[in-house]
Amino acid sequence: MDLFAHGPQLPEDAPPPPDAPLAERMRPRSLDEFIGQERLSGLLEGVRRTGRLPSLILWGPPGCGKTTLARLLVRAAGLAFVPFSAVTGGVKQVREVVRQAEDRRKLEGQRSVLFVDEIHRFNKAQQDAFLPHVERGAIVLLGATTENPSFELNAALLSRAQVVVLEALSPVDIRKLLERAVADPERGLGGAVDVEADALDALASASQGDARFALNLLEVAADLARAEGSLRVDPALLERAQAALPLRHDKSGEAHYDVVSAFIKSLRGSDPDAAIYYLARLVEGGEDPRFLARRMVVFASEDVGNADPAALEVAVNVARAVDLVGLPEARINLAQGAAYLALAPKSNASYLAIDEALAAVRERGALPVPLHLRNAPTRLLKSLGYGQGYAYPHDAPEGVTSQRHLPSELEGVRFYRPSPRGLERELARRLDALRRRREG
Numbered sequence: 001m002d003l004f005a006h007g008p009q010l011p012e013d014a015p016p017p018p019d020a021p022l023a024e025r026m027r028p029r030s031l032d033e034f035i036g037q038e039r040l041s042g043l044l045e046g047v048r049r050t051g052r053l054p055s056l057i058l059w060g061p062p063g064c065g066k067t068t069l070a071r072l073l074v075r076a077a078g079l080a081f082v083p084f085s086a087v088t089g090g091v092k093q094v095r096e097v098v099r100q101a102e103d104r105r106k107l108e109g110q111r112s113v114l115f116v117d118e119i120h121r122f123n124k125a126q127q128d129a130f131l132p133h134v135e136r137g138a139i140v141l142l143g144a145t146t147e148n149p150s151f152e153l154n155a156a157l158l159s160r161a162q163v164v165v166l167e168a169l170s171p172v173d174i175r176k177l178l179e180r181a182v183a184d185p186e187r188g189l190g191g192a193v194d195v196e197a198d199a200l201d202a203l204a205s206a207s208q209g210d211a212r213f214a215l216n217l218l219e220v221a222a223d224l225a226r227a228e229g230s231l232r233v234d235p236a237l238l239e240r241a242q243a244a245l246p247l248r249h250d251k252s253g254e255a256h257y258d259v260v261s262a263f264i265k266s267l268r269g270s271d272p273d274a275a276i277y278y279l280a281r282l283v284e285g286g287e288d289p290r291f292l293a294r295r296m297v298v299f300a301s302e303d304v305g306n307a308d309p310a311a312l313e314v315a316v317n318v319a320r321a322v323d324l325v326g327l328p329e330a331r332i333n334l335a336q337g338a339a340y341l342a343l344a345p346k347s348n349a350s351y352l353a354i355d356e357a358l359a360a361v362r363e364r365g366a367l368p369v370p371l372h373l374r375n376a377p378t379r380l381l382k383s384l385g386y387g388q389g390y391a392y393p394h395d396a397p398e399g400v401t402s403q404r405h406l407p408s409e410l411e412g413v414r415f416y417r418p419s420p421r422g423l424e425r426e427l428a429r430r431l432d433a434l435r436r437r438r439e440g
Helices: 038-050 066-077 091-108 124-135 171-183 197-206 211-228 235-243 254-268 272-284 289-307 310-325 330-343 349-364 379-383 423-439
Strands: 056-059 080-085 112-117 140-145 162-165
Touching: 038 066, 056 066, 066 080, 066 112, 066 140, 080 091, 091 112, 091 124, 124 140, 171 197, 171 211, 197 211, 197 235, 211 235, 254 272, 254 289, 254 330, 272 289, 272 330, 289 310, 289 330, 289 349, 289 423, 310 330
Parallel strands: 056 140, 056 162, 080 112, 112 140
Antiparallel strands: none
């Protein structure tokens, strides 16, 4: 397939049809129309003035203008625009893209820009295949992502591309875009509906910096107003229009991890109201309830632990209930578990204990097990001293002996340190008594 058979693919070559979504029709056609991202003014002016475009990774939240900016930069630099799918494009397609880019440069003197939306989906083979061609300038790489590139892209690729951070648009910027869409007679609503100032303010606030969401909501509201014959969009109609849109929640994006993080930290902070609010956000956004149940099972041991051992039982039962009944009923099981975990006394002693023990294993290796604790199933092993001197605790007063169990190199090391909260307060007293008896 010849990716360049019809010349460079630029935004103006194929304007969106009249029935395209408003957000697509209102996509800026030049850098002069681009709103927001003032911190990037130097980059934009440099490309506009020199026509030179370096390889860039555009990182920012949804609807902040990553794809639009990529297209505008390519146009300003006068380069060919070649989209590439990180999901379906393999190494074979990479080679074909590079070959055609080199042919184009030789025949027409025009460099090519490879644009990869969701570049965080690049697998290692794709990244490695592009590296040498980006490094020698055969192609310019433009990637767009909502994910942190330092986690998703390898260091070699990052060293050959500049990471440009885009921010969520401000309410002021969103309002400018909305006013433009309302008034534009060619691509927008052309004044066909009257949008009240309060409704524009509410739209700008509800968008959370996402221009695409704001324009989509405006279009739904305008269609609703026309259907009702009022031709007027006020805050009340806007609220009804917003109810018709799905809740925004990217189950694989950074915002997903922010909400999950807030859920866990609210549980840890013993705030059931906040925990259930973030739980509702996740459920309404389409999150897999089994994922939420698994996180709660982990939390029950990591953050509650033996301060309330019943917390693990509650969390496991929530997970079983989620599997048994599914949504929507399972939302009640999840809420019950979240409330219990939030109100439970907190201890991370078990979590710290296993991590410290793992660190000791990695630092010191496999230390010899004391001979008296070793298994002696054969005569030879018994002759070597295996199991000799083992004191059977059930034969001792109160079931406790003074024998040591850790390897001698770790004698006196304390991994488990109970907290003074919940049941662990009593466990701490018992542990202190056991240690005194064992050492005495």
